[in-house]
Amino acid sequence: MSRPTTSLRVASILTIEALSWIALLGLEPRVPRLPAFLLLHGGASVLVAGWLGQRVGAGWRKSELRAGGLLFAFAFFLPFAGVPGLAACITLYRPPRRAAPPTYELHGLPPLPHRARPHRADLLARDFNLEAIVLHAGGLGRRLEALLMAGQLPGALGVSIVQGALKDPADEVRLLAHSLLESRERELYAAIAADTAALEQAGEEERPRLQSRLAFRHWELVHTGLASGEVATHLLSEALTFAEAACVREEDAGLRLLTGRIHLRRGDAAAARVALTRALELELAPHLVLPYLAEAAFLLGHGDELSRCARNLKTDRFASRPIAEVWS
Numbered sequence: 001m002s003r004p005t006t007s008l009r010v011a012s013i014l015t016i017e018a019l020s021w022i023a024l025l026g027l028e029p030r031v032p033r034l035p036a037f038l039l040l041h042g043g044a045s046v047l048v049a050g051w052l053g054q055r056v057g058a059g060w061r062k063s064e065l066r067a068g069g070l071l072f073a074f075a076f077f078l079p080f081a082g083v084p085g086l087a088a089c090i091t092l093y094r095p096p097r098r099a100a101p102p103t104y105e106l107h108g109l110p111p112l113p114h115r116a117r118p119h120r121a122d123l124l125a126r127d128f129n130l131e132a133i134v135l136h137a138g139g140l141g142r143r144l145e146a147l148l149m150a151g152q153l154p155g156a157l158g159v160s161i162v163q164g165a166l167k168d169p170a171d172e173v174r175l176l177a178h179s180l181l182e183s184r185e186r187e188l189y190a191a192i193a194a195d196t197a198a199l200e201q202a203g204e205e206e207r208p209r210l211q212s213r214l215a216f217r218h219w220e221l222v223h224t225g226l227a228s229g230e231v232a233t234h235l236l237s238e239a240l241t242f243a244e245a246a247c248v249r250e251e252d253a254g255l256r257l258l259t260g261r262i263h264l265r266r267g268d269a270a271a272a273r274v275a276l277t278r279a280l281e282l283e284l285a286p287h288l289v290l291p292y293l294a295e296a297a298f299l300l301g302h303g304d305e306l307s308r309c310a311r312n313l314k315t316d317r318f319a320s321r322p323i324a325e326v327w328s
Contacts, residue, residue, distance in 0.1 A: 131161045135168075143173050151180035159184065159224040185226045192217050208246045212255055215242035219258060222265065236262055253282035260292055269299035286312060 130153075133146040143165070150161040165177040192214060199210045218239035221227045227235050243259045246252065256279035263272035273296040279289050294309035 131164070134161055134165050140170055140172065143168065143170070144176060147173060147176055147180070151184070155220075156224040159226060163225060181226065184224075185221070188217055188221055188226070204249075208249050211242045211246035212252065215239045215246060215255065215258060218242065219262065233266075236266055240266075251278070251282060253279050253284035256282060257284060257289055257292070260289075260296070264292060264295060264299075269296045272296045273300065 130146050130150055134143055134150055137143045137146065147162065147165050150158050150165075152158065153161070159181070162177050162180050165173050168174050168177070195210050195214050195217070199207060199214070202210055216239075218235045222232045222235050222239070240259060240262045243255045243262070247255050247259075256275050260272045260275035260279060263269070263275060273293065276289050276293040276296060280286065280293070290309045290313050294306050294313070297303075297305040297309060
């Protein structure tokens, strides 16, 4: 309610109240003074009680009529001070400040199942579900089953999952993980030994193929994480030696990509850039080379070349296209 409206209503109430007292004290004796006073005084009391009830937020529900009746009784039966007092209340009343709306809302957590629901068997070994089960599943049997599936995955993905199982609290899981890693390592070293023995007896036509295979097998031991430290350094040197030797007779784009990745692993970005550029010249698919060429450009501080690689990656089939968009 605005202040001008409030002032007008207060003035009206006080005027009616003053007229009631004038009627009681100043009218001619032949005029019925008491009925005129009661009528005017009662009207002023009703108005002041109703408007004060509106100011404090009282409505006209049955439970709130009692408050209105109490205000009316106060104004009507208290002489002189009743109506002016309530009119003063109307003028001086200030509604309480409303609390500011909360800046956040609290919601209860939805109920979760006690155990994770089993995944479909055909999706178990194709995404992150396998690693999640190996590392976090509650049942020992499920962790062992998932660990066996991880041991069958090719490349570094399966090895990384198996290595994570080495920290499992169950002895059975840790022993199985050790067994899987040792089995994978023995297979690679046995294949390297067989190819090395075959290389010693191979002719000139057969040597590049065996050297290429040895380069990839040495690289796989390092890339999958089966070798580390000084052993990894030695294996990288052997892989680079076999890759360079295989390219002497005839250059191969895949081997140039491999040599570039080996140089990146050893921290030689300049040599990696040369090898990766040669792989592109040999018409290797750009989406296989450009991520590593961009890494070499970043390590060398060649911003223009990095942006060019990123722009080419955006137009190619590249899984990390959002990363390429940032650097282009």
